[in-house]
Amino acid sequence: MDILFVALVAFLASGLTLFSGFGLGTILMPAFALLMPVEVAIGATAVVHLANNLFKLALVGRRADPRVLLRFAVPAALAAVLGALLLVRLSDLPTIATWTAFGSEHRIEALPLAIGTLIAAFALLELSPAFARLQFPARFLPLGGLVSGFFGGLSGNQGAFRTAFLIKAGLSKEAFIATGVVAAVIVDVTRLSVYGLSHFTRDFADLTPDVWTVVGVAALCAFLGAFIGSRILKKVTLRGVQITVAATMLALGIGLALGLI
Template sequence: MDYILVGIVALLGSGLTFFSGFGLGTLLMPVFALFFPIDIAIALTAIVHLLNNLFKLTLVGKKASTRTVLRFGLPAIVFALLGAYVLGTLTDIKPIYSYTLYNKLHEITVVKICIAALLTFFSLFDLIPKLKRLEIDTKYLPIGGALSGFFGGISGHQGALRTAFLIRAKLSKEAFIATGVVIACFIDISRISVYAKDIFKLGNQLNYKLLITAILMAFIGAYIGKLFLKKITINTIQVTVGFLLIIFSIFLGIGIL
């Protein structure tokens, strides 16, 4: 049952992530947490997330905008390291509020509220017609990269914030997806380099069969997503991203994610 559940979530999450730029880690980590301690669940999710991004890189990487990758990605790498370092400090701050839902503890934290507020703000630019026509000057991309990398290093929730900036960067749908994948790889490698010592300590605690199942199903989800790429318009992606950002923000803000 555990293999089926993890496989289905990895497949659906990867397919969703192909277009939205976020979702795989958000969906997969809670599922892994059903079977393993939270630290192992985070490690397994991080590994699947990176390998899936590397696989997507082989599918669409050549369409990436080099200029956008550099302007957004380089600050993201630096601030992902900083965020991962700050994470150790923030863990000492007590949650604002805690509650139990279906026998599972959920916590509302300062970091989650900040990210949720930012994502809700950016989602309005994809849903409100007047705001939708606004264009973000490329000079602000480094700021987006810094924010995305920083919060990615802290909590792993970097994809949604990255997408919120890139979706307004005047890229084609192919370039939007490819650029997001390249930057995601940069951030994943950056933050995992900080987490690496904890991952190596897990050793035989890792369930390699379950990990391989998740990786393979995520690959399949990404491949299926690529097949549907030509049928999707950039407007459809914008609207989808807008709604997903709001849903993600709500669940993040109230401590579900």
């Protein structure tokens, strides 16, 4: 049942976010966190995110703008290294506190606390109409790359900022989508390199066959969602879906932060 839930989340999120440019990693990571440790869930999400973006790259990547990529994606890759290193550092910190409710003990740890807080914060931003309208002038593209890349490396929450900065870069709709996809691939490859070095030197036991099975199923469902989305979705403005997803993210973020998940 859990793997079916993850598969459904990956399918719906991938389809609905093809044109918005963000959402898959933000939505999928909490779903993975229900099945595995948070640091592993972030790495697993990055694998699915990268695989899905490579698939979308084959669909639309040729339309990317190289000048915008140079100004945005290079700073994003550098900042992603810093975010990923901070993630690794947080995973090494000891338990902050414990608390008991209804006979069960729950631990508040640094990494779930930080990631849960970020997810909750991004959920609140998703609920804010002002944030949905937020756009930055093209001269801030390098800054946007730094911000998007850092949060991408730390928690996978990169797309919302990427969209806010790229939307005013003077790109056509097709170039906007393609440039966002290429930038996401660059960040994903960068952060996976850091995650991979960490896991293969310290936490290889966490990368069990069950983890890779869930990752594979989620990736395939994300491919299917992106393919169907590219065929039938011209413009996704489903505010009710956005509110539902954001509310779910908020609940999951609070659960992670408090040690309930």
